[in-house]
Amino acid sequence: MTLTLPQQLYLLCYTVDKAKFQLDNLQGRGQLLRAGALTELARDGLLSARGGKVVRKPGKAPDDSFTAAVWGDLPDSKPKGWLQFVHNKAHTAETPVRDQLSAAGEVAVSRGKVIALFPANRVTVAHPDKVRVLQEQVRATVLNGADPASIPLEELAMAVFAAELEVTCVWSRGELRTHKRALKALATRFDESVPGLRKALRNSYLSSRAVGGGWSA
Numbered sequence: 645m646t647l648t649l650p651q652q653l654y655l656l657c658y659t660v661d662k663a664k665f666q667l668d669n670l671q672g673r674g675q676l677l678r679a680g681a682l683t684e685l686a687r688d689g690l691l692s693a694r695g696g697k698v699v700r701k702p703g704k705a706p707d708d709s710f711t712a713a714v715w716g717d718l719p720d721s722k723p724k725g726w727l728q729f730v731h732n733k734a735h736t737a738e739t740p741v742r743d744q745l746s747a748a749g750e751v752a753v754s755r756g757k758v759i760a761l762f763p764a765n766r767v768t769v770a771h772p773d774k775v776r777v778l779q780e781q782v783r784a785t786v787l788n789g790a791d792p793a794s795i796p797l798e799e800l801a802m803a804v805f806a807a808e809l810e811v812t813c814v815w816s817r818g819e820l821r822t823h824k825r826a827l828k829a830l831a832t833r834f835d836e837s838v839p840g841l842r843k844a845l846r847n848s849y850l851s852s853r854a855v856g857g858g859w860s861a
Contacts, residue, residue, distance in 0.1 A: 645748050648708050649798050650680035650741050652778060655750070656806060659813040660772045660779075672809045672849035674734030677741050679845045681714040682729065683801045686838045690715055696840040697723035710740045726844035734848065742767060779814050782806055786826050792833035803827075804834045808846045 647655075653676050657669040682698075685691045690703050700718035717729055742765075745751045752768045769775055785795060785803040792800065806814040807827045820827070834842055 645750075647750070648680070648711065648744075649684050649801060650677040650710055650737075651745055651750070652798075653677055653680045653802065653805065654738070654741050654745060655769060655775050656778055656782065656802060656814065657811055658769050658772070658775050660769075660776050663768070663772070665767060666812065669809075669811050669813060671853050672734075672845075674737040675730050675845055675848040675852070676805055676809055677710075677737040678714055678730050678734060679805060679841060680801065681708075681711040682726075682841055683797060683838060684708075684711055685715050685718075686841070687797050691718060692723075693726070693839050693841065695723070696725060696843075698726050698729065698840065699723040710737075710744065713740070726840045727847060730841070730844045731848040731851070734852070782814055786823050786830065789826070792830050795830070795833070797834075797837055800830060800834050800837070804831050804842060805845065807831075808842060809849050 654673070657665055657673055657676075659666050659669065682691065684706070686693065688703075688706070690701050690706070692699050692701055698718060699722070700715060700720045702720075705712045706715060714729070717733065742751065742753065746753050750770055752770060754766045754768070781799070782802045785799050786807075795803075804827070807820060808831075810817065810820065815823075831842060
């Protein structure tokens with residue numbers, strides 16, 4: 645099965661060594677999934693971005709239901725700022741992507757409690773080895789020194805987004821500082837491809853983190 649970019653980004657946040665999604669990697673993940681869908685729409689020519697704004701372009705709706713829903717949220721005439729399309733429905737993003745992965749046998753979902761009091765979904769990844777490979781591929785995008793212009797947009801997005809959301813199972817904070825120059829070069833290239841999206845994702849993440857935002861695994 646070929647996973648969509650939002651599905652890969654969901655799995656990217658899984659900490660293999662601890663066999664769970666850690667809380668600090670859930671903050672902003674709804675925004676992350678929507679940003680993944682928006683990246684796919686840009687790749688497929690279904691949106692136009694300029695001047696920090698985005699507009700939906702005419703075309704056939706994506707086959708993937710989650711990406712199609714994100715596409716339907718975009719304005720079809722007057723361009724509007726990116727932030728609302730990353731942030732406003734972030735709390736609704738995780739369930740449909742998780743359910744897709746569950747239907748594909750990539751995750752298992754069970755019902756449990758947080759601190760023995762509050763009901764919550766527990767999500768277990770079926771193939772943690774595949775997640776580890778995915779995380780190493782994201783790291784390699786930064787570490788191998790390739791020309792950013794030669795990197796496919798999906799791989800570029802995963803590397804850039806993981807840094808913007810400070811996904812700790814991919815990068816430690818020290819590593820983010822160490823590889824700051826390489827990450828900046830990748831971010832610059834991403835901004836050339838999808839101008840305005842990365843900044844909106846970062847701003848949305850910082851806003852959610854400030855108030856302890858985040859949704860279920």
